[in-house]
Amino acid sequence: MTRLTQSNTWKALQTHTQALPHMRSLFEDDTQRFNNMSTSACGLFLDYSKNRATEETLSLLFKLADETQLVSKINAMFNGEIINTTENRAVLHTALRAKPEQKIMLDGVNIVQEVQETQQQMAKFVEAVSSGHWKGYTGKAITDVVSIGIGGSFLGPKIVSQALRPYWTGKLNCHFVANVDASSITEKLKVLDAETTLFVMSSKSFGTQETLTNTLSAKDWFLTQGGEQNDVAKHFVAVTSNVAKATEFGIDANNIFPMWDWVGGRYSLWSAIGLPIALLIGMDNFLDMLKGANEMDQHFLNAPLTENMPVLMGLFSLLYGNFHGAQSHVVLTYDHYLRGLPAYFQQLDMESNGKSVTLDGTQVDFSTGPVIWGGEGTNGQHAYHQLLHQGTALIPADFIMPLNSHNPLGEHHIQLASNCFGQTQALMQGRNYDEALEEMSDSKLSADEQVLIAKHKVMPGNKPSNTILMDKLTPTTLGSLIALYEHRTFVQGAIWDINSFDQWGVELGKNLGNDVLDRLSADTDATALDSSSNGLINMFRQGNI
The missing domain is CATH 3.40.50.10490 (Glucose-6-phosphate isomerase like protein; domain 1)
Structure with missing residues (x-):
């Protein structure tokens, strides 16, 4: 058992998250939820109101951050201390x-x-x-x-x-x-x-x-x-x-x-x-891009945890992976120029936090880095969004969109925005059986058919998402956005007490690849490896004679 999972705060979060009401109820009970759960920094606006969280949830998460000395670890990174301990390097x-x-x-x-x-x-x-x-x-x-x-x-x-x-x-x-x-x-x-x-x-x-x-x-x-x-x-x-x-x-x-x-x-x-x-x-x-990143650095270093954008996003990601069983996280960019960003965040997060031991070598007993994936809106709405809405897996989502387009053309951007905001609403509120049945009331289907189709149209909702907006995509706002995700990744690794800055799994693949390369080029049969590797090597050599 790790110290983290044995802490009273961790155990309190386990109990607390099981008793949270549906997000629909949270919005109905608090008409100011959007204002209370949104923040701005470095040219970015973050709406985090569509998360499975109350004030108590946030209080417990901030307490967990305090107990794991997050602020001290942030300072250690910025001060050039050796936080990449397995390679004896500063992270600067x-x-x-x-x-x-x-x-x-x-x-x-x-x-x-x-x-x-x-x-x-x-x-x-x-x-x-x-x-x-x-x-x-x-x-x-x-x-x-x-x-x-x-x-x-x-x-x-x-x-x-x-x-x-x-x-x-x-x-x-x-x-x-x-x-x-x-x-x-x-x-x-x-x-x-x-x-x-x-x-x-x-x-x-x-x-x-x-x-x-x-x-x-x-x-x-x-x-x-x-x-x-x-x-x-x-x-x-x-x-x-x-x-x-x-x-x-x-x-x-x-x-x-x-x-x-x-x-x-x-x-x-x-x-x-x-x-x-x-x-x-x-x-x-x-x-200018460096300037935007530096602004986010200073925000991350100096803002209180309760108003700190990377901290909030990191804590929510940890919440879903460790207390709600989420195994992946989707990044949805509602801007054509940002279509490659999910792949960048994928490498950033998965290479950093795809670890299974803490800094002292203890095997973790909790989930670490999730699978990061995503794509470009609105294309994904006609493909994998179906899984987000009605699939059995909980997949938290980040929606990213500039308020103004570099290419204003007719109704394109307003339609893009309507899709972006509509998707976050649909994920949050879903559609219950009574609502689905009511929608079928004017159809020509029989009562039994309406009941059946209504069951297929039910969406549970309560699917969490963050929405990140910027006035316009510029070098400065892009710098801030990328730095935001860098620090979000750091927050999770710091709380899990893992090394987010080495990549021994990558090194193993390189080393074994070099060994296989030598055998592919050898004049004798490759018989020193496992039977599958030996067989594949010999097939390649025979096919390239």
Whole structure:
């Protein structure tokens, strides 16, 4: 048994949550529930009134946060203490968006100064490329950028670039490559011109298997298209901590951007990993995104728990996973530009909190990270929303929507909003049997048929959701939104007392994959593994003779 589940507050929450009334009743009993259970911060508005919660629920959750020393753990992260204990590292992605005048010391070095120097390096590079001063090997300006990475080095830049499409300068196109499947990079190279293409390789070690393989293939393509080894420096730059390998590859040392151990991949888009973003939207807009994230950092660090947006969202997620049996959480973006955001939050949350032991190695006896999934509204309403409304699983939902569209056109946005708000209402209130039967009263069906169909139209409701609104999707509000989910993830991990910043499961898959790769390339039968792995390896080898 863990200390957490043996606490009186945990046990009180178990009893309390079983006796909560239907949310319909909560709204009927409190006409001010929306006003009492909503808050604003950093350009975002959060309506959390459609949660299975009363004042007592919130009081118990805040008490749990106090007992697990959440505030102290927040301060420890911002102060650069070693909170990633299994890798003996500080966790300071917040320093990447710190204000220039802030001072954060780590091992005797003010890392904010290092971050500012890197941002200045990025700004000069972005200006050189976007202005056309940076020339390819034939003297032509760059028109296309290929970003090569994997995990956080790929997903963050891709999804943020997609989200900020209205802010693209129009001077460059960007293509993202992560999958080691040759089809991915091959299809992109087909439409590119080596004379005007720039490759940005992002790998801390300059040896990540997928990233290095794709980069080597890109280099081979470049050389077969007319470029020479001496021309590589004009078409390849790197974000890495391994300067030696990058320069050996042919990259000019002046075009190598640093990475730091105190930044995890899934938290790295604020660093030079975000170089593709800056190339597309310009450095000023990139800095505005950092500004929004910093504003959320300060809110998270300083706001009382009762008004703290990441804390509220983290506590509600914990509530449903640990006390209502929810095993997944859906993120629904009612904005086309934000359609990739659920995948980004999926990696952020599941790689961070997919753990099964506490910091001291004790096996947990409670549910940790849920499955995060989602999609774009209104598309999902004609697919998986059916499960949300009438399925047997409890799936909490986040609805995200800007009040104003970048593309106002006729009735499109008002219809989008009506769908978004209507879905949250339907999930909350549902439809009982009497209401369903009443709706059938004017039909031509017989009484028995009406009774039968009414049973099929019953929806239990009481399905929780948060609604996050912003005036408009901008670099600043996007920065705030992403930082909100970063800190929401931290809150849960802090209360569960797990390490949200390592990823040993990912490492195991890499190591075993490398072992299998050696056997796939061997000249003898692979017989040292389990029978399934051996059989699959031999089938692949036979099929590729």
